[in-house]
Amino acid sequence: MESLKVGIIGCGTVGSGVVKLLTGNKKVISERIGKDIEIAFVADRDVEKVKRLGIPEEKIVDDGFKALNIECDVVVELIGGTTIAKDIVSLAIEKGKHVVTANKALLADYGEELFKKAKKKGVSLKFEASVGGGIPVIKALREGLVGNRIKRIYGIINGTANYILTEMTEKGITFDEALRKAQELGYAEADPTLDVEGYDAAHKIAILSTLSFCRWVKTENVYVRGIKDITPVDIELAREFGYKVKLLAISKLVDEELEVRVHPTMIPEDHILSNVNGVFNACLIEGDFVGDTLYYGKGAGEKPTASAVVSDIVDIAIGNKYFVPECLFKEGDKPKIKAPEEFISSFYLRFTAVDKPGVLAKISKILADYGISIKMALQKSININGGVPVVMTTHPACKSNVQKAIEEIDKLDVILKPTFVCMIEEL
Structure with missing residues (x-):
């Protein structure tokens, strides 16, 4: 039987999963595609770890660059990062080898090249x-x-952030408490910055946007805001307004301009994305003919990610080389990336104010001066740092106008803390 030789560089969680899948399901894969997938080498600094996976010693290399001199058809890059990984992928391509990678940061920032x-x-x-x-x-x-x-993409595509927000929603705990629990369970890294600040999701929505809208989108094109400022009070008040809070990755064409953004978002609690909980991911994609489609499952981990890597290896084995739209390589009009200050959205605004008459009137006047229409308003009789929360939702407004209004409102002597702002998507 004809064989495809595969070299794996990086044998961490995902790399180990790929080795286990290719060896454990070798017969199943061969029967389905009519070819053998043969592991030509596994490269990792921890040679003993690779040995424990049953890889013969003669197929183990401790240097990814040296490994590229070994005969193979496909190089699987699973070391992560954008430095050594970029050099390895570039060199593999120069040597005429197909490449499979799980490296979203690399593709988001250097995909075009x-x-x-x-x-x-x-x-x-x-x-x-x-x-x-x-x-x-x-x-x-x-x-x-x-x-x-493609008209729009809405994604819950970071399991760590989704787990934290789910715990905060279901148990009423703080961000710090939920993060500690996520770290104890292995859902969050010791340094969770990429996940909770939104950059992991930004890498991913940049890739999806590139595929969907025929222009190269990089991480720097994505508006990013994380979830650290979300409080149990905001989650409870969102529920009173009929919303749940999710870290949403959004990409959509609005008047032929492309909005690409990642931020905490209030979405209707009866929408299907509101019920994507824990470490699960989901991606809603709307096409002009197919309408809304939803893709749901585990977004990380050894086995799910290894499954996706092997699907790419199999694609190459059966001759499916298609990888990105041809229009990306051609000159012509491309959608402009919309600046964040130009976003039109409804907003949730939480003011921390002194408890006395006239506060609501002062806030409402400034909002009106900037053309911002209030949809709902309420004042809660709970004490937060010596003040009470005054909460409003708005009709659609320009983000720059909202920012200017908030800057003016926060200067009022009746406002005790910076105003918390969250965008709303009605989906």
Whole structure:
């Protein structure tokens, strides 16, 4: 039987999973595709760890660059980061090898350079595992929805942040308490910055936007805000207004301009995305012909991510080289990236004010001066740092106007703390 030789560089959680899947399900895969997938080498500094996976010693290398001199058809890059990984992927492509990666940061920041290099060399650069773990969202965009104009994407695509917000919502605990629990369970890293500040999700929505809207989108094009400022009070008040708080990754065309953003978002509690809880991910993609489609599952971890990596290896084995839309390589009009201050959205505003008459009138006047219409308002009789929360939701307004109004309101002598602002998506 014909075989495809695969070299794996990086044998951490995902790399170990790929080795286990290729060896444990070797017969199943061969029967399905009519080819053997043969592991040519596994490269990792921890040689003993690779040995424990049953890889023969002669196939173990302690240096990824040396490993590229070994004969293979496909290089699987699973070391992460954007420095050594970039050099390894570039060199593998130059050597005429197909590449499979799960590295979302690398593709978000250097995808244009690497994909152009792969196209020139006539090799594949595949990346199903870079977004959504085991959820085949990349394959859905590049194949299943290829006949559609994509209109919008809403994604819950960071399991750590989603777990934290779920715990805060269901148990009424603080962000710090929920983060500690996530770390104890292994859902959050010791340094959770990429997850809770929104940058992991930003890498992923940049990739999805590039595939969907035929222009290269980098992380720097994404408006990003994390979840650390969310409090149990905001989650409870959101519930009173009929919303849940999620870290939402959004990409959509609005008047032929592209909005790409990641931030805490209030969404209707009866929407299907509101019920995506814990470490699970979901991605809602709307096409002009197919309408709304939803992709749901585990977004990280050894087995789901390894499953996605192996699906890319199999694609290469059966001759499916398609990887990004051809229009990305052609000149022509591309959607402009909309500046964050130009976003139009409804807003949730929480003011911490002194408890005396006339506060609501002062706030409302300033909002009206900037053309911001109040949809709902309430004042809670609870004490927060010596003040009471005055909460409003608005009709759609320009983000820059909201920012200017908040700056003026926060200067009032009746306002005790900076105003908390959260965008609302009615979906």
